[in-house]
Amino acid sequence: MTAFNTVRFRVKPGFEQQFIDAHRGAREGFKGFDNGWLVKTGDQTFCFIGQWKSFQHLANARPEMIGMLDEVRHMLEDLGIGLGVTDPVSGEVVTTIGPKKTAKKAAKRRPAKRAKAKRKKR
Numbered sequence: 001m002t003a004f005n006t007v008r009f010r011v012k013p014g015f016e017q018q019f020i021d022a023h024r025g026a027r028e029g030f031k032g033f034d035n036g037w038l039v040k041t042g043d044q045t046f047c048f049i050g051q052w053k054s055f056q057h058l059a060n061a062r063p064e065m066i067g068m069l070d071e072v073r074h075m076l077e078d079l080g081i082g083l084g085v086t087d088p089v090s091g092e093v094v095t096t097i098g099p100k101k102t103a104k105k106a107a108k109r110r111p112a113k114r115a116k117a118k119r120k121k122r
Helices: 016-024 055-075 103-109
Strands: 003-010 033-042 045-052 087-092
Touching: 003 055, 016 033, 016 055, 045 055, 055 087
Parallel strands: none
Antiparallel strands: 003 045, 003 087, 033 045
């Protein structure tokens, strides 16, 4: 089942672009990682959202994710209230919210069937 992880960060002043660049370069190396987004949520604040093939893939990648965090840790401010420099959460998808796919849209995704050419009778 698809899983997601979300991590909230506050970047030290002057490190925003370096932080963004570090995430741009981190596109490989996570087995089972489908997609990810780094979202700027305010002044110096960001949220990373990762999509995974399964929760097990996400769990298996935690040591690598901590390694990536260690590379940017010096750019981050403590979030306070005992959180440290990150506020992570993760879990499996329980439902999908949004417009339902119509048959017309689904048909566009399927390759078109080739029509058989009619033979002319002689």
